[in-house]
Amino acid sequence: MAATNIEVWQQATVIETTAVTEHIKRIVLRPDLPRRADPGSHIDVKVNLPSSTQGEALKRSYSVVESANDGARLTVSVFRAPSSRGGSVAMHALQVGDTLEVTQPLQNFPLRIGAPRYLLLAGGIGITAIAAMARVLRELHADYTLVYAGRSRAAMAYLDDLQQLHGRQLVAHINDEGTNLDVASLVAALAPDTELYMCGPIRLMDSVRRSWLEKQLDPANLRFETFGNSGWYAPQEFTVRIPRLGISTTVSPDRSMLEALEDAGADMMFDCRKGECGLCEVRVLRLEGAIDHRDVFYSDRQQKAGEKICCCVSRVASVGAVGGAVQGPEQGLPGIVIEVP
């Protein structure tokens, strides 16, 4: 776990691409400066926007699903949301032989070796952050269970491979087969010394967090990775204004409010850009719609109060748009008026 988090950028060559589900592509990279990737690590990737003429690049983080030969062969998996027009589209367009800029493996989600028992919990594409952990725990003969939840068998990347590798250690919950995951009873059944590592949609992680608190388990044993890319509402377009600076812009579904404000010329403070540190905090002056808090920086109380938001991940949604129904522009865009430091 002694990985450092110094970003070392390098070129990597695509050596394999495979569609593992309808929307998930597995991409194998050969980096120029290989470095061992411990379980839980990710790489940052500069993806060029296909729509951009100025060679505009976005930085995206992808978990290392598998690292072989001390990092000389790195596998990532990219989920392309049906609505996406941004980074994941460019990643899906990669061909064998293409090169791209990536960091050496970075670590924010280290697996501790030596816990008495483990529960690994993956929802959907979250499996990419969890798969390598499961493999290491299996090799170490650790006491672990891998719980993998998804909508349908066809949408769950690597399910067959994982089943083969982990056998009875793997418990799959598949919505359209009626074996939905019951988070409360999962957490209720845990031995108190279990360490839980999870990655998945915010609903799943939030309900685990609540059950964890209810059962008064040690908060330090609940580990999670969030790239801030999943929310309570489907991402939709909204407007943002900073009256003091005379800035007014629109945030498209595949960009963050922070990115949109930067594009519009605001000098924004930030650090993690994934909803953890709170440095991108802005004050809410007025709101048309609902805040979709996607950060883990604010407490429930602070999120409910709705006075401040982390603009790197959080969004504004139309009231009543819960569950993915995106309102048409004819009804007027949701919007937010903010003040920035």
Add this chain to the structure above:
Amino acid sequence: MSIAPAVESTSVQTTSRTSNASSTTNKVLGYPLNAWYVAAWDYEVTRKPMSRRIADRPLALYRAEDGRAVALADACWHRLAPLSLGKTLAGDQIQCPYHGIIYNSAGRCVSMPAQETINPSATVPSFPVVERYRYVWVWLGDATKADPELIPDMWQMTDPAWAGDGLTIPVNCNFQLVLDNLMDLTHEEFVHGSSIGQEELSESDFVVTHEGNTVTVTRWMLDIDAPPFWRKNIRDKFPGYEGKVDRWQIIHFESPSTICIDVGVAKAGTGAPDGDRSQGVNGYVMNTISPETVKTSHYFWAFMRNYRLESQLITTQLRDGVSRVFKEDEDMLEAQQAAIDANPDYEFYNLNIDAGGMWVRRLIERQLAAEGRLVPFA
């Protein structure tokens, strides 16, 4: 190792090797990371955190309330303030002295005083720790390989049939120079002339064997006068003994940096070389060297004996006596490191007496190569 060969024989030596054999002409060596190193004596690690650098990694060492030793990176996640200046709290927790972030023994933040939530990324590296043989051992490499079975065998440290004590020497030299020193004891005649040195050391034959990750050098000196240190020891068991002795030194190295030396003398001709040591005194010099940096080391040693176990006086006399002897080594090793640094363009040459040390170097270089870390240091 210098780039330009000083003389031709050096370049012949390095280039004529087959590709799978490692060079043995590096003057000093890097340290393997996938290894257990002693970070501290058991008594040094307490509820009050301490700092110690092992393999270039500053560690904060402390004990949890239940007595378990903990090793965290000695740098807070937030602004890298040393946790060793902080304080331990209930259970296994430690608080950063600067802005009060609290971590548990796994290095996970459990409290972030200035906000209502905890940043999920807030962790400091926590290193595997095992307490064994009166030492606190740490593993700084790949934690998935940290098998306690790999801790070097130093059973004499805690065996009830043995008694003794030791100290730590901070020595300003590369750890390999200490290993070289212990693998060739002919230096005793010149460095330790007033205590354990005698000319028979250089005159007597020795045998080197190696197996797996161990190297053994065996030397017997038969029917000799006991040097002052050993004259005193044999008289502790056989008061007034005047005669000649058979003396032995059996040096056991276990990779990467532990050397236990079976030493002793017995009344000459009483069968010690054939295994009957009843007419002698037997000690074990327990040495384990933890690289602090490439040029500094923590040298942990103890002298254990299997006679007169009840005598605390003898324990203290032996510890002090060996300590004086080792001070002579320390002075020589630091002078040697300084000369190496001052003469970067000069090479090492090897003698027949270096055979033990050369096997040690080969084992360590193999381990470094396996870790992809075999790089020459100047």
